[in-house]
Amino acid sequence: EAQVTQNPRYLITVTGKKLTVTCSQNMNHEYMSWYRQDPGLGLRQIYYSMNVEVTDKGDVPEGYKVSRKEKRNFPLILESPSPNQTSLYFCASSQRGPDYGYTFGSGTRLTVV
């Protein structure tokens, strides 16, 4: 089944403790992206990747890192999480071409205390 797999679904952590949210897609998509979603603010892009080893900042990259060493994986790294990073996070991938939209992962609800 074509899908984007995110893990974990839920995570509660403490301020300053490094964490990684994994994202993997099995559709051979070139484009991958991370979004955070907050009430009243909608989906905001954190980072995106056009292809392996090609990443770029989105609208809200501060406090986050990403890597794209393989086409299928695009992990999101929070080196020193803070409470303002408490949010719902979505990974998404897209095949190049105008008829294809994003396929989203199921989301990761992160709480930083």
Added chain:
Amino acid sequence: GQNIDQPTEMTATEGAIVQINCTYQTSGFNGLFWYQQHAGEAPTFLSYNVLDGLEEKGRFSSFLSRSKGYSYLLLKELQMKDSASYLCAPSGGSYIPTFGRGTSLIVHP
């Protein structure tokens, strides 16, 4: 940058028709996506318009006017399960969209 405007909330009756409008200003434009998102779930793709005009897909249709920076999503024969947030997402380059804040649609009996 991108500026996307859509109503925050709309209500409608089961069986009725509702139109959700979206206006946008973008520095580059390839096309416009509409996504549906049920509470607590991931967005799912509904439509993608590149050319001006109306595209129909079953109960859902999407319209685009590139010159006016305007799109709408038309939902016919509303069902309770259509209660969700609808996200307008113009795409400017690389087909990677930026999302509006979404319109929360409430369908009541």
